[in-house]
Amino acid sequence: MQASSLSAASSCAQSAPVRRWTTEAVLALYEMPLMDLIFRAQQVHRENFDANAIQRSALLSVKTGGCSEDCSYCSQSARYDTDLARERLMPIGEVVAAAQAAKDKGASRFCMGAAWRGPKDNDLDKVLEMVREVKALGMQTCVTLGMLKDGQAEKLKEAGLDYYNHNLDTDKEFYGQVIKSHTHDDRLDTLDQVRDAGINVCSGGIIGMGESRKNRAALIVQLANLPVPPESVPINNLVPIPGTPLADNPRLDPFEFVRTVAAARITMPGSWVRLSAGRQEMSDELQALCFLAGANSMFYGDHLLTTGNPEVDRDDALFARLGLKAV
Ligand code: SAM
Ligand code: DTB
Ligand code: SF4
Secondary structure, eight states: OOGGGOEEEOOSSOSSOEEEOOHHHHHHHHTSOHHHHHHHHHHHHHHHSOTTEEEEEEEEEEEOSOBOOOBTTOTTBTTSOOOOOOOOOOOHHHHHHHHHHHHHHTOSEEEEEEOOSSOOHHHHHHHHHHHHHHHHTTOEEEEEOSOOOTTHHHHHHHHTOOEEEOOOBSOHHHHHHHBOSSOHHHHHHHHHHHHHTTOEEEOOEEEOSSOOHHHHHHHHHHHHTSSSOOSEEEEEEOOOOTTSTTTTOOOOOHHHHHHHHHHHHHHSTTSEEEEOTTGGGSOHHHHHHHHHTTOOEEEOSSBSSSSBOOOHHHHHHHHHHHTOEEO
16 A cells, blocks of 8 residues: 555646556555555645644535435435425525524535426525525635536536535445445536536545445545545444434444545545544543544534534534644
8 A cells, every 4th residue: 555556647637647556556555554545644734734624614504405316324315205395495684594504613614405306497596596695705705515417516616616515425436335226426416517517516425325345445535536536535423313324334343434534545645634523422531632633624513414513612622632723
């Protein structure tokens, strides 16, 4: 997994060389003694970032539930009985008020999520207005709306969108076992459209869905080997949702989560690695280990989309205890 296991190729989008990772090389990272792995991740982190600065995004579900898609982990799929009330697209005034409140508490980016396979054009128009108004508050903007059709990414760019979140979620080989209504290639198509429109890419995955360590390593490789790696890489720990097929999945060893963060940091040195879903169940000590392994971004606010996140007061206390600063 040292430099010798990488081959350089030139990139069209950026003049810096593209690092081509193999699953074997990333598996070798996972198999390092944990202290050595964290030390290496921390070295890479310090070469590229301020190790005490954490980016904070607030999240809001602007369209909840009733999604046509069959994603076995998701509370919002209409295919499972998850006890979630289906809601219409939120009125713009409520969205802007939530963004202002998030800004006042110290979030730098506002991410709006919709439970869609992809946006219809008339829904997209309403989201464009949300992007414009949130941007006008002086916040960075992010949306996650599912798969995009031709021309939609360009409209989002024109409205001032900074980031589009669209996760690869899991290894291409494992994808069909958890997501049955669209493909890994569909996800890649949307990522291409976002990249081509000049919007920053936010793409990561979920771990703890029953995938193997090799699957986890392969997901990291698929993200790192994109023509340009995502600027933001959310690593989600599965939040088990009653009523979904993954509700009773065995919990993953938390150190495996830390190893995944470290692998993301080492393979994507210039990316913001986000400690994402699953933080509510993590101790402060485990979160500190994730920061040491190279995580430098988080969701900040009392809720994710349909599930909870640590309370702002608890996060503020954690930042104070660890001497972290928000960016
Ligand atoms: N419908 C859009 C899509 O699928 O891209 C946007 C919303 S979707 C809820 C956004 C992401 O949330 C998913 O790609 C997945 O990574 C994450 N997610 C959803 N349910 C989760 C769960 N139970 N645990 C962890 N992450 C989850
Ligand atoms: C991401 O990678 N994680 C966020 C955000 N992008 C959209 C979503 C997490 C959802 C967790 C389950 C829920 O709250 O419904
Ligand atoms: Fe729909 Fe996204 Fe949930 Fe899949 S992950 S069911 S596409 S909201």
